[in-house]
Amino acid sequence: ILNVEQSPQSLHVQEGDSTNFTCSFPSSNFYALHWYRWETAKSPEALFVMTLNGDEKKKGRISATLNTKEGYSYLYIKGSQPEDSATYLCAFIGTGNQFYFGTGTSLTVIP
Amino acid sequence: NAGVTQTPKFRVLKTGQSMTLLCAQDMNHEYMYWYRQDPGMGLRLIHYSVGEGTTAKGEVPDGYNVSRLKKQNFLLGLESAAPSQTSVYFCASTDGAGHQPQHFGDGTRLSIL
Numbered sequence: 001i002l003n004v005e006q007s008p009q010s011l012h013v014q015e016g017d018s019t020n021f022t023c024s025f026p027s028s029n030f031y032a033l034h035w036y037r038w039e040t041a042k043s044p045e046a047l048f049v050m051t052l053n054g055d056e057k058k059k060g061r062i063s064a065t066l067n068t069k070e071g072y073s074y075l076y077i078k079g080s081q082p083e084d085s086a087t088y089l090c091a092f093i094g095t096g097n098q099f100y101f102g103t104g105t106s107l108t109v110i111p
Numbered sequence: 112n113a114g115v116t117q118t119p120k121f122r123v124l125k126t127g128q129s130m131t132l133l134c135a136q137d138m139n140h141e142y143m144y145w146y147r148q149d150p151g152m153g154l155r156l157i158h159y160s161v162g163e164g165t166t167a168k169g170e171v172p173d174g175y176n177v178s179r180l181k182k183q184n185f186l187l188g189l190e191s192a193a194p195s196q197t198s199v200y201f202c203a204s205t206d207g208a209g210h211q212p213q214h215f216g217d218g219t220r221l222s223i224l
Contacts, residue, residue: 032209043201044154046212089153093209097161098169099144103153 002026004092006102013080014110020076021105023090027071034091035064035075038104044089047075080109113137117202117216124192124223132187132219134202142205143185144169144213145177147198154201160185161208192223 005024013019025033032051036044048057053068061078077084087104094100115136124130134143141162146154156169160179174196176188185204189196199220203213 034209034212036213043215043217044213046214049210049212051210091154091213097167097208098159099154099156099209099213100170101146101154103151 002092002094002100004090004100004102006088006090006105008105009103010106010108012108012110015080015082017080017109018076018078019080019107020074021088021107023073023075023092023102025071025073025090025092025100026094027069029094029096030068030071030092031095031097032093033066033068033073034093034099035073036089036091038087038089040086047088075105077107080107082109082111085109115202115204115214115216117200117219119219120217121220122222124189124221126192126194126223128192129188129190130192130221131189132200132202132221134185134187134204134216135183136185136204136214137183138204138206138214139182140204140206140214141182142208143179144203144205145175145185145187146201146203147171147196148201148218149198157187157200194223197221197223 035047038044050066055066089104144159145157158177163182202216
């Protein structure tokens with residue numbers, strides 16, 4: 001069983017603020033890291049798939065970076081909007097083909 | 112395009128009863144996964160399959176069995192339901208293991224009394 005940790009557990013920000021969260025994972029046997037956005041009463045939707053150390057991905061106001069040597073990934077949201085309110089999950093995929101999800105960061109954007 | 116479909120969406124069972132959850136995907140994906148989601152625990156992998164006719168254990172396989180007789184379907188069985196199996200179950204599929212995103216179903220809420 002691998003330990004994938006996300007911090008903070010929850011976050012409240014004002015509309016327009018920028019914010020970031022962290023996903024920490026084992027630095028050995030790395031294959032890929034995924035970020036998902038999970039809205040209440042829906043199913044998780046993929047944001048990014050990251051595979052190489054130093055990867056940076058961007059989708060609109062959301063971006064992510066990856067450091068496989070030290071075992072962390074950051075997710076950034078620029079100019080948060082109320083529709084960004086959701087739980088953001090990361091998943092570590094090791095070379096054994098199993099997915100290990102973190103417990104998520106719950107983001108609430110206050111209008 | 113249906114994507115990943117889970118049936119049923121809700122179910123209440125009594126302790127000791129058996130049932131099967133069905134996951135169907137129409138994307139011709141090779142890999143399929145069953146997770147359970149409990150408060151404060153995130154998504155935990157129960158079993159997975161890397162192709163038709165193959166299955167493997169995940170992080171929390173005890174008390175569950177799976178079958179992948181057809182590529183598009185992945186069944187999760189509870190032979191003798193226990194209250195500890197009360198959870199929300201999610202199925203997911205992907206085309207390329209870790210280098211492709213997973214596509215999730217809407218979940219099955221299962222309560223064991």
